[in-house]
Amino acid sequence: MLVGYARTSTLEQEAGLEAQVRDLKALGCERIFSERVSSIGRRAELEAALDFVREGDVLVVTKMDRLARSVRHMWEIVGRLQAKGVGLNIVNLGIDTTTPTGKLMMTMLGGVAEFERDMMLERQREGIAKAKSEGKYKGRPAxxxxxxxxxxxxxxxxxxxxxxxxxxxxxxxxxxxxxxxxxxxxxxxx
Structure with missing residues (x-):
């Protein structure tokens, strides 16, 4: 079964939500969960969709940013879906984790995200070391x-x-x- 999820952040984006729902229906989604909520807010309909899907189902979203607030959050969702034997289709990226190519693309995205995070942490450590050597960094007070x-x-x-x-x-x-x-x-x- 194809299960769709659509989200917009504000009431002003009503047309965007309607377009997502329309696109998900056109793709053949039999059940669609939709909501108007910020990506950082509690997303009850996303949780409902993740609870609803069963082994063999595919969760479909029109864009990655409609589903996850960060790559890390995306991987949490992917992990939950994989544990249930559920695929993920991100339409605008052409990623479908039920295919070998889709799995490869998700893995590559994860690798790039991990690389970016490691680079950011390395720059942070370098900045802290420099600030300490200049006597400008004392750390967080206990x-x-x-x-x-x-x-x-x-x-x-x-x-x-x-x-x-x-x-x-x-x-x-x-x-x-x-x-x-x-x-x-x-x-x-x-």
Whole structure:
């Protein structure tokens, strides 16, 4: 079964959503999930489509940016589809993962994305090293150290680590590390 997914970001893009739905119907999609939501928002219809598809189905989108907000997100979706035995067809790129060529193209896209990410991280490391050598980079301040007195005071009052973490807006692990480093009396962990 061909299952379509269409998305636009705003109400003003109504014509774009209608065009996507029309194109998906023309391609033979028997079921179409569509929504108007930002790519960074919660996309209930995308989740519904991913839950709906079954082994042997193909999820069809007109463009990659209608489906995923980043290449990393795309690979998460592809992984979920592959785990269910579902193919992916990205119409404007001519990618259909049910074919050997389509699988190759997705793999190449993933390789390029990984290369770009590695290059960005390398440039970031170089920039940090340069800033450190010039004395301009000190790193992120250890915020937990500024809260150590509060953590110890709350622990002395008998408050649990979970409640301390919630009250101060920090992780329970940070509370635990602070208390064990200071050899304070550890409160209950719940």
């Amino acid at each position: 915020t937990i150290q500024t809260k150590a007195d509060e953590i110890n005071a709350l622990a002395a009052q008998g408050m649990s680590m979970g409640k301390i973490a919630a009250q101060l807006g920090i992780g329970k692990g940070s509370v635990h590390r602070t208390l064990t480093r200071g050899n304070s009396r550890s409160p209950r962990s719940s």
